[in-house]
Amino acid sequence: MENPKIKIENLNLHFGNQHILKDVNLEIPKNKITVILGPSGCGKTTLLRTLNRLSELNTEAKIKGTIRIDGSDILNTNEDVTVIRKKMGLLAQRPYPLPMSIYNNVAYGLKISGRQKKKYLDKRIEHYLRQVNLWDEVKDRLKDPASALSIGQQQRLCLARGLAVDPQIILADEPTSALDPISSQMIEEKFVELSSNYTLVLVTHILRQARHIADHVVFMYLGEIVEQGSAKDFFENPQQERTKAYLQGQFY
Amino acid sequence: MKKFAKYEEWFFKGLMYLSTLSIGLVLFVILFSVLYTGLPYLSWEMISSIPEGGYYYGKSGGILNAIIGSLYLSLGSTALAFIVGMPLAMFMNIHLVRNTKFVSGIRFILDLLWGVPSIVYGAFAFTIMIYFGLKTSLLAGIVTVSLFILPIVVRAIDEVLMTVPRGLFESALSLGSTKSEIAYRIMFKQCFPGIITAILLSFGRGIGDAASILFTTGYTDYIPTSLGEQTATLPLAIFFQLSSPIPEVRGRAYAASIILILIILIISLLSRYFTKRYEKNKINF
Ligand SMILES: Nc1ncnc2c1ncn2[C@@H]1O[C@H](COP(=O)(O)OP(=O)(O)OP(=O)(O)O)[C@@H](O)[C@H]1O
Ligand SMILES: [Mg+2]
Numbered sequence: 248m249e250n251p252k253i254k255i256e257n258l259n260l261h262f263g264n265q266h267i268l269k270d271v272n273l274e275i276p277k278n279k280i281t282v283i284l285g286p287s288g289c290g291k292t293t294l295l296r297t298l299n300r301l302s303e304l305n306t307e308a309k310i311k312g313t314i315r316i317d318g319s320d321i322l323n324t325n326e327d328v329t330v331i332r333k334k335m336g337l338l339a340q341r342p343y344p345l346p347m348s349i350y351n352n353v354a355y356g357l358k359i360s361g362r363q364k365k366k367y368l369d370k371r372i373e374h375y376l377r378q379v380n381l382w383d384e385v386k387d388r389l390k391d392p393a394s395a396l397s398i399g400q401q402q403r404l405c406l407a408r409g410l411a412v413d414p415q416i417i418l419a420d421e422p423t424s425a426l427d428p429i430s431s432q433m434i435e436e437k438f439v440e441l442s443s444n445y446t447l448v449l450v451t452h453i454l455r456q457a458r459h460i461a462d463h464v465v466f467m468y469l470g471e472i473v474e475q476g477s478a479k480d481f482f483e484n485p486q487q488e489r490t491k492a493y494l495q496g497q498f499y
Numbered sequence: 500m501k502k503f504a505k506y507e508e509w510f511f512k513g514l515m516y517l518s519t520l521s522i523g524l525v526l527f528v529i530l531f532s533v534l535y536t537g538l539p540y541l542s543w544e545m546i547s548s549i550p551e552g553g554y555y556y557g558k559s560g561g562i563l564n565a566i567i568g569s570l571y572l573s574l575g576s577t578a579l580a581f582i583v584g585m586p587l588a589m590f591m592n593i594h595l596v597r598n599t600k601f602v603s604g605i606r607f608i609l610d611l612l613w614g615v616p617s618i619v620y621g622a623f624a625f626t627i628m629i630y631f632g633l634k635t636s637l638l639a640g641i642v643t644v645s646l647f648i649l650p651i652v653v654r655a656i657d658e659v660l661m662t663v664p665r666g667l668f669e670s671a672l673s674l675g676s677t678k679s680e681i682a683y684r685i686m687f688k689q690c691f692p693g694i695i696t697a698i699l700l701s702f703g704r705g706i707g708d709a710a711s712i713l714f715t716t717g718y719t720d721y722i723p724t725s726l727g728e729q730t731a732t733l734p735l736a737i738f739f740q741l742s743s744p745i746p747e748v749r750g751r752a753y754a755a756s757i758i759l760i761l762i763i764l765i766i767s768l769l770s771r772y773f774t775k776r777y778e779k780n781k782i783n784f
Contacts (some may be wrong), residue, residue, distance in 0.1 A: 300671050306597050333675030346689040346780045355684070356674050394782045405670070412674055477693040 251496070252277035252416065252446040253298065258312035260290075260297060262305060267293050269470040275463070280438060280447045282457045282478075284493070285467035291450040294467070295418050298448070299335045300328055316416070333360075336409025338419040342401035344393035345408070349385050350432070352393045352404055356412035375407040380433060400429030406437065416446045435460050454494070458482055466490050533760070537753030544755060550720045555739065557747040562755055567722045568730035570762070571637060573706035576644035577652075580705075581644075581698055584652035589682040591653075592660040596668075606657065612650040618710035620647040625714035635717030638726040641714045643707065648701040655700055659693030660686055664784045689781055692774040699770055703763055709734035733759045 251274035260268035267290050275281045283291045296302045300321070303310060313320045321331045333356075345352050353372045362368060373388075376382040381403045385396070393404060402422060409417065419438070421430035436448055439460055451457055457464065459480075464481040466474045466489075474481065474490045485491050544561050551560035595602045624643040633639060663686055671681045687694070709732075717729030718739075733755055740752035 301669055301672060304596055304669075304672075306599055329675045329677055332673050335673070337670070337673035339666055339670060343664065343666045343784075344782055345667070345671065345685055346782050348780065359674070359676055359680050359684070387597070392780045392782075394780070408674065 248274045248276060250277060251275055252316065253448075254313075254315040254318075256315070258291060258294075258297065258314065259310070260302060261307075263307045263443060267470050268297070271470075271472055273465060273472055273475065275446065275448060277446050278442060278444065279462035280442045280460050281463040281465060282448060282461035283448065283465045283467060284452075284454075284457055285473075285494070287452075289467045290470045291467055292420055295337075295420050295450055297450065298416075298418060299332050299337055301337075303433045333412050334414055335416040335418055336406075336412060336414040338402070338406055338417065338422040340421045341425045342398060342405045344396070344401050344404055347393065348390050349393050349396065349404060350406050353411050357409060360412070371411065374412045376404075378410060379403040379407045379437060381407060388441045399426050399433075402426060402430065402434065403437075406434070410441075414445070415471040416448065417441065419449045419452055421446065421452060423451075423453070428460040431456075454496075466493065468493075504517065529633065530760075533753050533756050536750060537755075537757045540747070540750040540754040541757055542754075545751065549722065553772060554720075555748060557745050562731070562733070562736050562751075562758075564720055564722050564731045565736035565755070566758060567733040568637070568716070569706055569733040569759075569778060571723065572640050572644060572712065572716065572730065572732055573702055575637075575641040576705050577698060577702045579641060579645040579700060580649045580652045582708075584649050585656060585694070588653050588656035588660055589686065591657055592663075593678045593682050593686065606654070609654050610652040613654060615707045616710065617647050618713070620644075621711040621714050624711070628715065635715055635729055636727050637716060637723045637730040640712045640716035640732070641726070644705045644712050647708065647711045648705050651701045651704060652697055655697030656690070656694055659690045659697065662693070663689055667782070667784070684687075688777075691777045692781065695770045695774045699767060702766060706762065707759065709736060709738055711741075733762075 253273075253275040255271055255273040255275075258268055259266070260275075262451070269483075271294065283294065293302060297310060298314060302308050310322065312322065314322050316331075316334065320359050331364065345355055349357070350372060351358075353375050354368050357368055358369060362371075373382060373386075376385065381400060384400060385391075388395075396404060401476040402425070405420075406417075406444040417438075423434050426434065435456060438449065441447065442462070449460075461481075464476065464478050465472060466487075468489055474485065474487045476486075481490075482494070485494060542561075544559065546566060547563060548561035549564045550562065551558060554560035591602050591605055605674055624639060624646070627633075628635070628639055629664050667685070667689065668681065671685050676684070712732055712735065714758055715731060716732060716735075718735055719729045720731070721728075723730040735760070737752045737755045740748050740755065743752075
């Protein structure tokens with residue numbers, strides 16, 4: 248692959264004496280949607296959380312290997328971890344809005360980066376809320392607490408909030424699993440749109456969703472990468488027996 | 500089987516009613532006896548003037564000195580305990596997330612300190628004051644009481660911070676927040692109502708405690724004008740008056756108790772009002 252956005256080499260992760268990620272080698276293409284598939288418990292979430300260095304919050308975690316973003320290692324570096332995290336937006340399985348107004352949720356990332364001017368903030372916040380199709384629904388109640396939104400709206404708000412930090416990469420861990428079909432579709436369409444400017448890594452259990460939006464697919468099983476390739480190759484012509492079995496729905 | 504489940508349900512329901520009732524009854528009896536004995540002695544003079552000569556023998560005057568003294572003392576010590584305790588609670592829950600063993604060690608020590616009777620804090624402070632040749636004063640009282648309520652503040656705030664879901668904490672981290680930004684922009688907002696409750700709890704303990712100030716604040720008939728002066732306090736005013744042989748004076752002790760209860764009531768209502776206004780931003784997970 249030429250110029251992968253993320254290049255993972257020999258990544259091993261242990262929680263205590265459990266070997267969770269086993270010798271993971273992976274290249275994630277720039278400005279494409281990479282979907283990670285695999286049965287429950289195979290380490291997808293752990294891999295995603297290792298990318299933005301949340302895994303290391305676990306006292307038990309031991310992490311070895313390298314993860315390069317645009318060629319520079321983010322695991323073994325002296326660079327401030329907050330700077331690294333700002334390069335990636337994380338969309339979790341369920342939305343966690345911040346305990347403040349809708350406006351301030353989106354403004355948060357801008358404010359901690361030192362942008363304070365109200366005019367500037369107003370403009371950017373409208374921009375990001377429009378980007379996730381939320382503006383029309385909330386423009387009259389920006390000062391309301393974020394908790395007043397529906398779950399689907401909260402998830403879009405969280406996406407807007409992540410975009411406001413101006414990341415290059417968006418990590419999403421089953422972002423539609425708590426959402427209704429319409430909201431899910433909205434998020435899927437957004438992802439396709441965003442993939443022209445952002446590198447997306449999406450974990451999902453929904454094969455239909457994967458077929459629908461993936462450019463590149465990674466299949467994991469028990470902490471190992473079993474197979475990876477372009478979406479077309481992966482779905483039409485899987486190489487490994489375990490991949491075939493998974494795609495036929497033989498295990499989840 | 501079905502019948503048994505029904506009886507079981509009745510039994511536990513009955514138990515719940517019974518315990519609710521007995522708590523209510525105890526509270527009522529306490530309030531009633533205090534009000535019954537104290538109300539006849541409660542007067543405007545009592546809360547608006549300082550003791551005049553012979554007040555403790557039933558002559559005229561009031562206990563404004565003790566009211567103001569108690570307010571100074573408990574506000575000062577609550578503020579001091581909060582200023583020290585809040586960062587400690589944040590530190591335990593945010594900076595030490597990776598260090599669970601160390602944090603549970605701190606919790607254990609704080610719980611021990613919480614259980615230490617306040618007279619021990621008073622005795623400890625008294626020893627130190629003698630060692631350094633310090634006189635009893637408002638400041639000494641504030642420091643002693645704040646030591647005594649510090650474990651309460653820290654653990655109460657700590658318990659609230661622990662309810663913040665991991666996901667919120669991690670969302671904030673993944674937005675690139677530093678730990679102090681998480682502490683003061685997110686955890687504080689999410690936990691604001693609980694933090695107020697924690698402050699109230701310790702304020703209540705501080706204003707009502709007599710043992711920790713017995714040796715440290717002294718007692719005077721005047722309203723203190725500086726931290727270095729001695730001060731009267733409500734618990735000690737109650738204590739001294741209650742041990743009097745004169746019925747009039749003993750009645751005033753109950754009236755002073757009513758004032759103490761009223762102060763706590765007013766503070767509770769005020770903080771309720773203010774937390775309501777801020778609670779709207781709290782996310783209920
Ligand atoms: N904090 C933790 N401490 C110890 N073990 C953990 C921890 N988190 C996850 N694990 C283990 O790591 C393995 C991978 O978990 P992970 O959450 O990454 O799976 P997943 O592929 O995301 O599964 P799912 O599809 O169900 O979300 C599991 O065996 C799990 O038990
Ligand atoms: Mg998962």
